[in-house]
Amino acid sequence: MATTPWLLLLCLATAAASSGALQARAQPDNKGFISIDCGFPGTRSYIDSTTELSYAPDAAFTDTGSSHNISVEYMKPQLLLSKRYHDLRSFPDGTRNCYTLRSLVPGLKYLLRATFFYGNYDGLDRIPIFDLHIGVNFWRVVNITNMGYALQLEALVVVPDDLVQVCLINTGAGTPFISGLDLRPLKKTMYPQVTATQGLVLMTRLNFGPRDDSTFVRYPDDPYDRIWTPWINTKIWTVISTKKRVQSIDNDVFEAPTAVMQTAIRPRDVTKNIEFSWDPEPQPNDPSPGYIAIMHFSELQILPINAVRQFYVNLNSELWYPSGFTPTYLYIGATYNNLPSRHNRYNVSINATSNSTLPPIINGVEIFSVISTTNLSTYSQDVYAIMAIKTKYQVQKNWMGDPCIPKTMAWERLTCGYEVTTPHRIKAVDLSVTGLSGDITSSFINLKALQYLNLSNNKLTGSIPDALSQLPSLTVIDLSGNQLSGSIPPGLLKRVQDGSLNFRYENNPNICASDNSCQSAPKRNNKLAIYIVVPLLVVVVMVSLAIVIFFLVRRRQQVNGDRGGCSLQLENRRFTYKQLDMITKGFKRILGRGGFGIVYHGFLEDDTEVAVKLRSRTSKQGVNVFLAEAQILTQIHHKNLVTMIGYCKDGKDMALVYEYMSEGTLQEHIIGRDDNGEGLLDWRQRLRIALESAKGLEYLHTGCSPPLIHMDVKPTNILLNASLEAKIADFGMSKAFKHDKDTHVSTNTLVGTYGYVDPEYLATMQPTTKSDVYSFGVVLLELVTGRPAILPESPMPISIIHWVRSQLAEGNIESVVDACMHGCYDVNSVWKVANIALECTAQVSVERPTINHVVVQLQECLKLEDCYARSDMSGGLYIGSGSHDPNLNNESQDNVTSEMEYVSRRMATRTTDPVAR
């Protein structure tokens, strides 16, 4: 059987993978730590004497670069340079070279620390400058300012997959190199400022008033192996310390180690404040980076009765923490900002409040800048598969880092599909004429989105794996010009026969076209090559664009049923035609016209403003339908659905009376009511409207049993009242009679509006609640962009969904956001809404979220926006502690801005090894 060798092959492959000794070691230890001594030769780890952590050589983590020793003048024993700095790995070839750290917990937060000590290893006496990336996101420019400096860069990030890559990018200013790389897991709850889209880059982490000013607190004193730099200047500061344990508190999100918290400083001159400052460091992609500061406080003295220690924390002379802060005796406390603060300079001053009888103190501080981690890496299964293929065939080329991202460094010979909300996928692999040998690896069948595979003109041997036929999207396989043998597997033959596969295998002398011919000796030149051109299956992807449909209104079946879930309150009033005439003062003021008839403005006896929709006598809609729909409307009650106040059936005259929505439709507000931009909504208002509309839909979908599908969600069917509260209208009733230019009436046919209709419903004629979710996604996109559902682009109108997807694929949210909002929004919340919208508009309904999920997501966005608005006013920071002293200012600033160039400072001033401790 053709399948047997393949099975065997699979087993062999598995066996080989699990016996890979190197691979096994490229993994975290029992604490989840990975500690790499880059450039260290061999395969054996060693134990670092100070931390007792095991440092591994780097061969299992990277497959390029070369190992070097630093030059002898930097190796002097009296420098006590830790062992990992004695060697390094440099990367003279390729633009991007990476370390891959595996077996991580997807979604967990990690501390990553890269160290660099040049030590004139290449004898050039010239320090290179290069970029460092975490996966597909920029981390930092590595710019070491002094030959004898060891630079340590630390980042806290969420790792989305079970592996993370740290990549060195050659930017043309010297050969990148690295001395050490550490990874430490953090708890999910720690550092709430670290999110899936934002990481923190450490600027400084200080332990004030250390017991021993040459000792760095790190593992095991800090179980997360953060490195706390000792800081003291006894001329200005008095140290306060305790030997007692400083307790953690509930929900402690920083877990500052007790060794750091047991010491603090206060001004020697008790009338002074604590002050320190730093300047922002512009980054190439972020000229004014945002900063997060975390200050750690604990009272270490038992205060006498009537003594009070309370202080203000000020940033740039404004209160940063809103009230006076009193540290608790032997308990951890921290003040910090949640949203990054952006200023030209940061002057922090901690001063005693007027009630305080004691000077301020501070135990520790951490200052970070934020980086964006919004760029999505390629779908992880694809990454694993292509990495395995790379290993199997020893592919050289530029195959390092993420296969698809950034586009400028995408792997040669691959074609990727760039998606926005879902990770990028590998669509085509062309390894023709690349000297591949051995068999066809099973890893190809893990590239589940593969459409095109060309392995022609290599030296491949063995049989053709039938499993390739199971790749759902594969339309082309070219295996011609190899040394493959055996028969064409049945699965592939079948796909060739049913026309879904273009399969080439000519010039493989040992392949036989059918099973029985395999008995005979190797064929002469095989002339039986099958070459079937298959017209690409035109997928219904562009459905919402390409198909112009006559959308026909059909009365919904489900509305007839017993509506157990919706509260059945028939308190609605029935009006006579005469009453309506009075209410509308003789049908005077027209609010609008629709297929159903005309909508008039009116007042009830109690002066309630109403809208009266009068059925035109020429309306095609039947009387029974009208009544049935009115019945439903009386049963739906939700504050985000337009309320029906009553109805009228008086002979041939029929009407519905609704609450009056003075601000009209959302449509009018998106496009803007007039040229002055009057009536345009700001981002917060848009978010609120989105959330309220979603809640209305949520009620229809889950508050009613069976669920009610609106079928025509769009901005013209979302009405706004005087306080801009959104209510969904035109569900059921009104739509059944709708008859305007883009909507046609009929029964048992499609319902909806061009540009908003769920393509799956279109294909199946079977609407689901996800059909509403799809339309709602389009509304969200209109809210974000201020553009209509169908953009009048030439040569062909294009759906807003495709437009936003293509724009976001370039990574730039700003390009799609409605310019009328003038940049007044939190980018995170806009980005999030765009993502929700794109999820809602997924082609396949199962991939769309439920409306309940959308409501939850939008609530989070509104929270983000609230924080943004608040931070705007407060300067965005919370810190804690205060003594005025210009010297501290200078010295601490030095500390703060020097990017932890520990070794050199220590080397210059003391002969200890700071890094290893």
Ligand SMILES: *[C@@H]1O[C@H](CO)[C@@H](O)[C@H](O)[C@H]1NC(C)=O
């Ligand atoms: C680095 O130095 C060690 C001894 O200190 C030596 O064994 C090793 O061969 C050197 N490596 C290189 C690449 O020169």
Ligand SMILES: *[C@@H]1O[C@H](CO)[C@@H](O)[C@H](O)[C@H]1NC(C)=O
């Ligand atoms: C994200 O990708 C874009 C396009 O490749 C790039 O310009 C941008 O710098 C990246 N962002 C980060 C944070 O790396």
Ligand SMILES: *[C@@H]1O[C@H](CO)[C@@H](O)[C@H](O)[C@H]1NC(C)=O
């Ligand atoms: C590197 O640092 C030096 C000194 O701080 C600075 O002058 C230079 O502009 C930096 N280079 C880059 C590329 O950041």
Ligand SMILES: *[C@@H]1O[C@H](CO)[C@@H](O)[C@H](O)[C@H]1NC(C)=O
């Ligand atoms: C910070 O303090 C310095 C020195 O006291 C002063 O020159 C500067 O204007 C201050 N900056 C801000 C933003 O307050």
Ligand SMILES: *[C@@H]1O[C@H](CO)[C@@H](O)[C@H](O)[C@H]1NC(C)=O
């Ligand atoms: C402390 O700082 C605050 C805010 O800058 C200021 O209003 C207050 O007067 C200061 N208090 C003392 C006692 O200096």
Ligand SMILES: *[C@@H]1O[C@H](CO)[C@@H](O)[C@H](O)[C@H]1NC(C)=O
């Ligand atoms: C200072 O004490 C007074 C009286 O006890 C109190 O009303 C006031 O709120 C206190 N001020 C601060 C900043 O705590």
Ligand SMILES: *[C@@H]1O[C@H](CO)[C@@H](O)[C@H](O)[C@H]1NC(C)=O
């Ligand atoms: C596969 O690659 C070869 C060599 O690059 C090329 O000639 C051939 O047309 C490709 N096959 C297909 C089906 O595209």
